[in-house]
Amino acid sequence: MSGAVPISTLSLDPYIASKIENILDLATGKSLVTTKRITAAELKDKKLRFIIQANGLSETQQSDLKQQIADAFVHDPIVDTTRVTFVMSKPKRKIIAVASGKGGVGKSTLSASLALVLKQLGYKVGLVDADIYGPSQPLLMNTKKQPVTADGDRLRPIITEDGIPMLSMGQIADPEQAIAWRGPKIAGAFTQLMDADWHDCDVLIVDLPPGTGDIQLSMVREHKPDGVLIISTPQDIALIDATRAVDLFRKTGTPIIGLVENMAGYQCPHCGEISDPFGAGGAELAAENMGIDFWGYIPLGLDIRLATDSGRLSACLKDSEEGSAASFIAIAKRLGVWLDQHR
Known part of the structure; x- marks a missing residue:
């Protein structure tokens, strides 16, 4: 030899x-x-x-x-x-996608919360806002005024006030400008976000747009996420769309980490009574029927709504032991355990 x-x-x-x-x-x-x-x-x-x-x-x-x-x-x-x-071999960067079958179910808030809590847990985490048509992360992460720069052909992520590298079309395009692009251009923009200079990030949280379109296909074919977390509300119409998303990821061999039920009940701040305006338990039952792990309930909460609208989600998630924030923190910590088990 x-x-x-x-x-x-x-x-x-x-x-x-x-x-x-x-x-x-x-x-x-x-x-x-x-x-x-x-x-x-x-x-x-x-x-x-x-x-x-x-x-x-x-x-x-x-x-x-x-x-x-x-x-x-x-x-x-x-x-x-x-x-x-x-x-010492550098471990492969983990890519965790957050997906939903339809819009308005809390996908971006969950993505931002995962990034913020994982950062608190010591992970070198980056955040990709892949919702090209409707980017939300600049507001959630309070980075609306930070422009994106580039090093040659590679974008440089901006750094949030919590030290999280982040990229979003909301930093590149005018906030009031409609992005009327067709599929190939959308896929190209997504590739630029993913192939940016993420430096030493060991985890990338990818906030996918709703549905099962060009960006989802580009993700599973070119970037091969290590896992996908699906979020849905308890409504039948949302769960039908979430089931379609699960089907797409299953057909492409993408691991599905679990399913989260958002907007699961509302506690009246005056009388304390809990109501279920969107139904209850639908996502957990759907997870059982599809044979995937159910990762928990997130109730409607004024704390998270006020925090996201004001760009103060980070402060809301620090050491909170009650309200919706506590549920987001619990799910993020569970993801930390999952990442430790899949190093």
Whole structure:
């Protein structure tokens, strides 16, 4: 064996493979040969070099692994020395899309809330407002007066007051200008938003437009989201459209994280009575029927309505333990757990 060789081809060199097959990946407990821990091997002039991913290994474990490899080739007839180079591989950026079958169900508020809470949890999160015709994020994130700049052909996200990189057509076009574009131009604009200089963001929250049109198709074909969170109100008409959205993502092999029911009940601020102007429990039942996880209810709340209209959503979501804000926070924290489980 000579030259840099991907570890997957070590099976073609049974001698080298047999030497290390009993060495365990200390993070998984599996054989070093069968995991993807070793990314390349090189044997030249009796000098054997391995390149090993260090993700998940402590310094002590790295030292132990290096010693085990050296011991495996002591007095070896074709290997005089071994060298192990540990490298940190950057995890793939997670793309989480927030979708709805129809407009007006709270998709943009959920997207902004996810970004804000994940930022509080320590994630390097970016926010893409992909609703080209009706961008809402500049108002929700209080960035209406910040213009977008570019570095060559790549857009530079603006930075919100909470330190979240964000891009929206609302920063590029005049707020009062109608965007009357056909499909190809819309898809091109979306690609520019996605391919911007997101730098070290490890999570992108993508606020999709309602429906199952050009942007959704561009998303699943070109950018392959790691998961989609569907939001709907309890109304039958909204759930019918949400079911169509689920069908699109399923047919394209896009993982559906779960379904959220928004506008689930209203508590009167005067008498405390709870009413259900849009019905109750429809989204949870739909999730059960479609075989997807139900992620919870978000009630109608004056706190969120006032916060979104005034661009103060961030302040509303900080340490709130009641009202609609608490429900948004709970769902965002659940997404944080999901992300941790799918690193």
